[in-house]
Amino acid sequence: MSHCVLLNADYSFLNVIEWKRAMCMVAKGKVQVLQYSDRMIRCAEGVVFKLPAVLKLIKLIRIVYRNRVPFSKRNVFIRDGFRCAYCGGERVRLTIDHIIPKSRGGGQRSKIAWPPAVPATPGRAAAHRRRPKCISRSRRINRRFQSF
Structure with missing residues (x-):
């Protein structure tokens, strides 16, 4: 109406x-x-x-997250310029690699993600390239508990 x-x-x-x-x-x-x-x-x-x-x-409503870019595969690729974060090379078929897996406290919409061009191959060297320990441990946030 x-x-x-x-x-x-x-x-x-x-x-x-x-x-x-x-x-x-x-x-x-x-x-x-x-x-x-x-x-x-x-x-x-x-x-x-x-x-x-x-x-x-009458009262002001404070809007905090209005200008935030939504997390998506395409936006991660645009942010990184369609280049690999590990080696800097350009690839046609990129994938999203989450630094912190779900089993270790990360989520599907983790903000710490980049597109790797390195294929996921078995072995210690490939696992090290997929998940650097220094980044995953330094940026991990436990979101299950509220801080007072």
Whole structure:
């Protein structure tokens, strides 16, 4: 039906919301109406309300991670310039190598990843190239427990 623009307390854009949610926020006193639309609604008691078009929040919502680039295979390749992080060579078929495997506390979306061009071959030398111990131990974060 009708949508409203929701702005943060510093007038930055947050979202577009439905008119029902907007009216609830106006009734609770969480927003300030900056502009009304031409549409009106009538409640069961016969009271007529103007629908808001632009709303501004009273309290500021702090958005921390808005400009973060999403972690994906393509973005890792773009970040590293489609080059191997180990030898610096360019390859056509690159793969993602996670420094910390899941079994050792890493996750699927680990931020410590680079594309290796070195094939995963059995042997001590290949395992050393795939997972350098100095990087994996120095950047490991235990995310299971909250710090106080």
